[in-house]
Structures are given as structure tokens and as C-alpha cells.
Amino acid sequence: MKTVLITGAAGFLGSHLCDKFIAEGFKVIGMDNLITGDKRNLEHLFKLEQFDFYHHDVTKFVHVAGKVDYILHFASPASPIDYLKIPIQTLKVGSLGTHNLLGLAKEKDARFMIASTxxxxxxxxxHPQKETYYGNVNTIGPRGVYxxxxxxxxxxxxxxxxxxxxxxxxxxIFNxxxxxxxxxxxxxxPAFIGQALRGEDLTVFGDGLQTRSFCYVQDQVEGLYRLLxxxxxxxxxxxxxxxxxxxDFAKEIIKLTGTEQKIIYKELPKDDPLQREPDISLARKILGxxxxxxxxxxxKVTYDYFKSLSKEELHKSEHKDFSKHIRA
Known part of the structure; x- marks a missing residue:
């Protein structure tokens, strides 16, 4: 049985990766400091012998006993609310955390994969974005930390x-x-669905003509597994x-939820991308x-999941209190 270490394991994507590797017959070591992750995403795995969980911050020295065959570094705040509230921690997990895990991969002679974005x-x-494009990033803007x-x-x-x-x-990884x-x-x-479920108007930033491309998590996990x-x-x-x-996506949400909210407009955040669409020619060719x-x-599946949450969860303004981490 081969062993995979997955950092950010208690997060949205990390927890689905844990499920995938368990299903593929791996021993899985999940690691997370739970700043933005939630152990409830992994509760169904705790009873399994082939799953272990380490509550650890990867910006500190990382040690794992025994053989490790694969390391997936998926630890990072990934939403604007998160990385704008904990910018230094975001930079540290991308720099110090990555350095620590690369060192571990070198020690263990393990294959290493990072979750870039x-x-x-x-x-x-x-447009669309090819892997050969170098990007147009404001290094000192608010999004620059991520x-x-x-x-x-x-x-x-x-x-x-x-x-x-x-x-x-x-x-x-795209949206x-x-x-x-x-x-x-x-x-x-989650912003649109949360607003719809609470009976609030849907907030669109700018004129709403900026684009995104959304990939369902099951497809994303399969692509990541094939790449690894x-x-x-x-x-x-x-x-x-x-x-x-x-x-147009906001209108889809209103139709999906059967609600009658209006769409309201707010100022577009600084450096918010106006277009986002992957060119996946390489993934088609290399990974099939x-x-x-x-x-x-x-x-539909995602909406049903959010609809099943408690009223308390639905009305939380934020999932976590980051105050103790702001100066990290």
C-alpha cells in the first residue's frame, strides 16, 4: 500500500482528494492547521485504518515517520476573504510551507505536486489562458499575496x-x-447560493460581464490524480x-433556487480578473x-448540499475567526 501526504486535507478540495486516494487503495496522511479547513470534512475517514490526520502548520518544520510515496501540497487560504485577512500567513504557506514540503519530498524520495492556480x-x-502565458499580476496589490x-x-x-x-x-487549478x-x-x-437561501439580493461586482469557468470537484480531482x-x-x-x-451565472442561480431576488451591483474589487477560461488542450493531450x-x-448537487446546512451555519457572516492569525 503506497502512502500519500495531503496538506490542506480538511479543506474543500483537500478533503475530496483524501476520498479519492482512499478509494484508489492508498494510505492517506491528511495534514491541516485548521485555519480555514474544517475537520468535519474528514469525519467519515477517521474510523479507517488507512487514514491518519496530523494537526500541523506546514510553515513549521514537517516530519512524517515512515515511507511516503507522494506529497500533495494543497494547504493555502484560497478565497479572497481568507487571504485578505491573513495575507502574511498566505505568503508563508506558499513560501516556507512549500520549501518545507519539498525538503520532505527530497528526504523521502517522494513525488511532489503543488496546487497552483x-x-x-x-x-x-x-484569452483563453494557455500554460505558456506568463501572466499579468500586480505584485503589490491586495490580491498579490495569493x-x-x-x-x-x-x-x-x-x-x-x-x-x-x-x-x-x-x-x-481553475474555479x-x-x-x-x-x-x-x-x-x-457559495456567495450567490448563500444570498439566495437567506432571501438576500445577489451581489454582482462591476457590470457583471467579467467571466469565470466553473469545474465540478469530481472532475477536478480526477484531473489532478491523472496529472500526479x-x-x-x-x-x-x-x-x-x-x-x-x-x-448570467447570477441569473442561473436565481432560476436554480426558485427565488425572486434582485441583482444589485457594487464596485469591482481592485485587480479582479475580467476574464478567466482555461485552455485545456494540454490536459486533453497529456492526461486524456x-x-x-x-x-x-x-x-444541483452543490445547491442541495448548501440547502442541507443548519440555519446557524447559513447565517454565519464568516466561517472562521482569523483575529489571532492576522499577525502571523
Whole structure:
């Protein structure tokens, strides 16, 4: 039985990756400091012998006993509310955390994969975004703490690959959604669904003509798994190329939820990307992968998940109190 270490395991995407690797017959070690993750996402795995959980901050020294075959570094605040409230912790997990885990991968002779992001492209001047595009990022803007943390991750990962011969993979993840997302974390889908369920008007920033491309979590996890098991070491876009404007998506949410909310407009946040669509030609060619779940089907499952949450959870303004971490 091979062993995989997954950081950020209690988060939305990390917890689904834990499920995938358990299903594929791996021993899974989940690691998370629970700043933005939630152990409830993993409760169903705690009873399994092939699953262990370490409550640990990867910006500190990381030690895992025994053999480790694969390391997936998915620890990072990933929503605007998170990384704007804990900017230094966001930078640290992308830099110190990545360095620590690359060192562990080198020690264990493990294959290493980082969760990079479409945000490395910034507000793109090329559309759709290919892996060969270098991006248009404001390094000192409010989003720079997340964007540059991810760009640094890619750089140091490739440095370990070239200098130490470490076996590495880089996944550029585009907007992903599904059960276990957090309500009110600043991302489009939980924000819209949360507002609809609370009977609030839906907030669209700018004119709503900016675009996003949403990939269902089941498809995303399959793409990540195939990338890890491939021989390809350069960045690969993993996302759904079906593009939609935020305004049209808000209308879809109103139709899905059967509510009658109005759409209200607010000022567009600084450096918010106006277009986001992955070119997945490389993933199709190298991995034989493309999304299978339609947005209609994926959104129905996601809506049902949010609808099942308690009233207390639904009306929380934020999922976590970050006050003790702001000066991290």
C-alpha cells in the first residue's frame, strides 16, 4: 500500500482528494492547521485504518515517520476573504510551507505536486489562458499575496526539480465547486447560493460581464490524480473551459433556487480578473482528461448540499475567526 501526504486535507478540495486516494487503495496522511479547513470534512475517514490526520502548520518544520510515496501540497487560504485577512500567513504557506514540503519530498524520495492556480495569470491579456502565458499580476496589490505565493510555489518547485532531480508536478487549478465549500468565503458560487437561501439580493461586482469557468470537484480531482500519475513535469491547466459571465451565472442561480431576488451591483474589487477560461488542450493531450459533469448537474448537487446546512451555519457572516492569525 503506497502512502500519500495531503496538506490542506480538511479543506474543500483537500478533503475530496483524501476520498479519492482512499478509494484508489492508498494510505492517506491528511495534514491541516485548521485555519480555514474544517475537520468535519474528514469525519467519515477517521474510523479507517488507512487514514491518519496530523494537526500541523506546514510553515513549521514537517516530519512524517515512515515511507511516503507522494506529497500533495494543497494547504493555502484560497478565497479572497481568507487571504485578505491573513495575507502574511498566505505568503508563508506558499513560501516556507512549500520549501518545507519539498525538503520532505527530497528526504523521502517522494513525488511532489503543488496546487497552483489560475491566479498566476492575474488579469489576463491572453484569452483563453494557455500554460505558456506568463501572466499579468500586480505584485503589490491586495490580491498579490495569493498570486505571488502561488507563482513562487511554481518557481521553487521547478528549482527543486532541476537542481535536485525531484519528481514534481504543477497543477494550475481553475474555479472549482461542489459539496464542502464554505458559505460566505468570498467565492462566487457559495456567495450567490448563500444570498439566495437567506432571501438576500445577489451581489454582482462591476457590470457583471467579467467571466469565470466553473469545474465540478469530481472532475477536478480526477484531473489532478491523472496529472500526479503522469510523467509530465511542467504546469498543466485543470479546469472547465465552459465560460460564463457573472451576470448570467447570477441569473442561473436565481432560476436554480426558485427565488425572486434582485441583482444589485457594487464596485469591482481592485485587480479582479475580467476574464478567466482555461485552455485545456494540454490536459486533453497529456492526461486524456476533460470535464464530464455539466454545470447544471454539478450545481444541483452543490445547491442541495448548501440547502442541507443548519440555519446557524447559513447565517454565519464568516466561517472562521482569523483575529489571532492576522499577525502571523
Amino acid at each position: 489560475s491566479e498566476v495569470y492575474g488579469d489576463p491579456q491572453v 498570486d505571488e505565493a502561488k507563482r513562487f510555489q511554481e518557481s521553487i518547485t521547478m528549482a527543486y526539480h532541476r537542481f535536485h532531480g525531484l519528481d514534481t508536478r504543477i497543477a494550475r 472549482t465547486y461542489g459539496p464542502r465549500m464554505r458559505l460566505n468565503d468570498g467565492r462566487v458560487i 500519475m503522469s510523467d509530465y513535469t511542467k504546469p498543466v491547466n485543470i479546469g472547465n473551459p465552459e465560460e460564463i459571465t457573472i451576470l 482528461w476533460e470535464p464530464k459533469v455539466s454545470r447544471a448537474d454539478g450545481m
